Amino acid sequence: MRDLDGNAYIVTGAGSGIGEATTVSLVRSGAKVVAADIDEDALAALTEHVADKTKLTTVQFDLADEASIIDLVDRAKRDHGRIDGVVNAAADLSQATMSRDCDLADMDAALWASVLQVNLIGTGIIIREVVPHLREANGGSIVNISSAAAWLGEAVRPAYAASKIGLHAMTRHVARAWGRQNIRCNCIAPGMVLSQTGSALMTRQYQDDMLAAICLPDLGQPDDIAAGILFLLSEEARWITGQVIPIDGGLIYK
Numbered sequence: 001m002r003d004l005d006g007n008a009y010i011v012t013g014a015g016s017g018i019g020e021a022t023t024v025s026l027v028r029s030g031a032k033v034v035a036a037d038i039d040e041d042a043l044a045a046l047t048e049h050v051a052d053k054t055k056l057t058t059v060q061f062d063l064a065d066e067a068s069i070i071d072l073v074d075r076a077k078r079d080h081g082r083i084d085g086v087v088n089a090a091a092d093l094s095q096a097t098m099s100r101d102c103d104l105a106d107m108d109a110a111l112w113a114s115v116l117q118v119n120l121i122g123t124g125i126i127i128r129e130v131v132p133h134l135r136e137a138n139g140g141s142i143v144n145i146s147s148a149a150a151w152l153g154e155a156v157r158p159a160y161a162a163s164k165i166g167l168h169a170m171t172r173h174v175a176r177a178w179g180r181q182n183i184r185c186n187c188i189a190p191g192m193v194l195s196q197t198g199s200a201l202m203t204r205q206y207q208d209d210m211l212a213a214i215c216l217p218d219l220g221q222p223d224d225i226a227a228g229i230l231f232l233l234s235e236e237a238r239w240i241t242g243q244v245i246p247i248d249g250g251l252i253y254k
């Protein structure tokens with residue numbers, strides 16, 4: 001499948017859900033992956049799901065910590081000798097961030113600062129660190145993961161939605177800034193995906209509401225998003241950049 005054989009990618013949030021599904025699919029496609037997550041136990045469990053362990057390096061890191069992001073990218077270059085792209089799937093999806101209660105916590109400055117630091121600024125730092133290596137490889141592909149929640153104002157706290165909208169702006173900026181060096185940058189905006197965290201955070205009622213809002217008969221699985229990510233990493237997507245692409249089962253009333 002595709003032309004990813006021998007390439008090397010960093011995947012953040014690889015311990016769970018979309019990042020995990022992406023890592024497993026990339027390795028299955030012959031790519032080497034530096035799988036990064038804050039959760040060491042989740043990374044250990046991921047190793048069990050990967051068939052060819054020689055293609056996998058796991059790195060514990062914290063997207064809120066600049067030094068740990070720099071170490072992650074250095075490690076990826078050291079281990080694989082090249083970096084062909086990065087998938088930015090890690091995000092702060094804690095209960096406090098994802099709460100649907102509309103209350104004064106929506107305007108909690110500490111919450112805004114920590115959510116933006118992890119979901120937006122941390123992702124920007126990874127891109128800053130990775131771009132020189134992509135230039136060295138004469139190009140590459142960056143895939144950011146935002147959310148349909150960027151459009152659905154009422155669904156989650158505004159800090160989360162703002163962090164995801166910010167990724168759209170960053171995606172377009174990066175595409176413009178380094179497109180001539182053949183570095184592509186796109187963003188996938190998933191709808192409701194039944195990852196472990198996605199399922200745990202959403203009430204049955206919310207899942208029913210989301211199902212009613214989409215065209216297709218069921219909610220998404222992490223593999224549905226991973227398929228889009230692999231396409232955007234591949235040469236088949238060589239003329240696609242600067243785009244925000246919804247993969248959401250047809251959530252057409254955004």
Ligand SMILES: NC(=O)c1ccc[n+]([C@@H]2O[C@H](COP(=O)([O-])OP(=O)(O)OC[C@H]3O[C@@H](n4cnc5c(N)ncnc54)[C@H](O)[C@@H]3O)[C@@H](O)[C@H]2O)c1
Nearest residue numbers: 013015016017018038062063090091147192193195197198
């Ligand atoms: N599941 C959904 O319905 C859904 C919908 C829209 C968008 N998304 C987005 O998709 C991406 C993946 O979500 P998922 O559902 O697979 O979630 P998930 O919780 O299964 O995976 C997220 C991973 O990020 C890691 N992480 C959290 N904070 C981190 C930090 N500071 N540093 C490093 N790693 C950290 C977690 O440990 C976890 O393994 C996220 O960006 C999320 O916002 C998910």
